[in-house]
Amino acid sequence: MPAHTPPPSSGDLFGSPDEEAPWDEPIAPGAVLLRRYACARAPALLAAVKAIAAAAPFRHLITPGGQRMSVAMTNCGAQGWISDRRGYRYGPRDPLSDQPWPAMPDILAELAREAAARAGYADFAPEACLINLYRPGARLTLHQDRDELDLRAPIVSVSLGLPATFLFGGLQRADPTRRFPLVHGDVAVWGGPSRLAFHGIAPLRDGLHPATGDSRVNLTFRKTR
Numbered sequence: 665m666p667a668h669t670p671p672p673s674s675g676d677l678f679g680s681p682d683e684e685a686p687w688d689e690p691i692a693p694g695a696v697l698l699r700r701y702a703c704a705r706a707p708a709l710l711a712a713v714k715a716i717a718a719a720a721p722f723r724h725l726i727t728p729g730g731q732r733m734s735v736a737m738t739n740c741g742a743q744g745w746i747s748d749r750r751g752y753r754y755g756p757r758d759p760l761s762d763q764p765w766p767a768m769p770d771i772l773a774e775l776a777r778e779a780a781a782r783a784g785y786a787d788f789a790p791e792a793c794l795i796n797l798y799r800p801g802a803r804l805t806l807h808q809d810r811d812e813l814d815l816r817a818p819i820v821s822v823s824l825g826l827p828a829t830f831l832f833g834g835l836q837r838a839d840p841t842r843r844f845p846l847v848h849g850d851v852a853v854w855g856g857p858s859r860l861a862f863h864g865i866a867p868l869r870d871g872l873h874p875a876t877g878d879s880r881v882n883l884t885f886r887k888t889r
């Protein structure tokens with residue numbers, strides 16, 4: 665029995681009717697890959713990302729150590745994640761424009777809430793959506809998401825476009841890391857005992873995807889406070 669099938673009326677707008685039905689792949693206690701969960705909504709999600717990026721453009725942030733990140737980032741929601749010489753933090757305004765980050769569109773917030781619930785985290789209310797844009801060669805080295813104050817809430821992370829390799833380790837940096845392919849429409853949710861698991865993305869490989877061309881877009885939803 666498929667875990668979820670797109671509503672019958674969504675065929676034309678959001679995906680082809682012969683799209684794969686989603687399935688769940690638990691990877692660690694509190695962590696699950698919701699395979700293809702976002703496929704049906706991907707065109708609407710990408711349209712929303714385009715509108716967000718028109719107001720708050722993707723940019724390569726500088727790490728506190730002075731390195732330019734290979735992934736380009738922007739945010740939507742009440743809070744946005746930023747990095748500069750002063751450190752990593754959340755803030756309500758885009759430092760490029762000094763305007764509030766674009767509001768989080770309902771279609772994004774609903775997807776995040778539904779995915780979290782499916783993974784066992786009821787009532788997830790994301791305040792921030794960090795949007796990561798990967799071009800071939802871009803990567804995210806092993807890290808923990810630990811700038812959020814309420815670690816009871818999970819991280820919900822949506823993959824769109826080109827495939828990537830998700831590195832998922834343990835609570836210590838030196839713990840063994842497993843590699844999971846992430847493709848268009850996959851949603852990773854980690855929380856509970858896995859909330860502070862080290863994770864990353866291996867350098868993106870060249871390719872072309874019908875939905876995003878030569879890039880991968882990742883939406884990472886967080887409760888920040």
Ligand SMILES: O=C(O)CCC(=O)C(=O)O
Nearest residue numbers: 794796809821865882884
């Ligand atoms: O791109 C991904 O799938 C992971 C992103 C991530 O770990 C982050 O934004 O902190």
Ligand SMILES: [Mn+2]
Nearest residue numbers: 807808809863
């Ligand atoms: Mn992360």
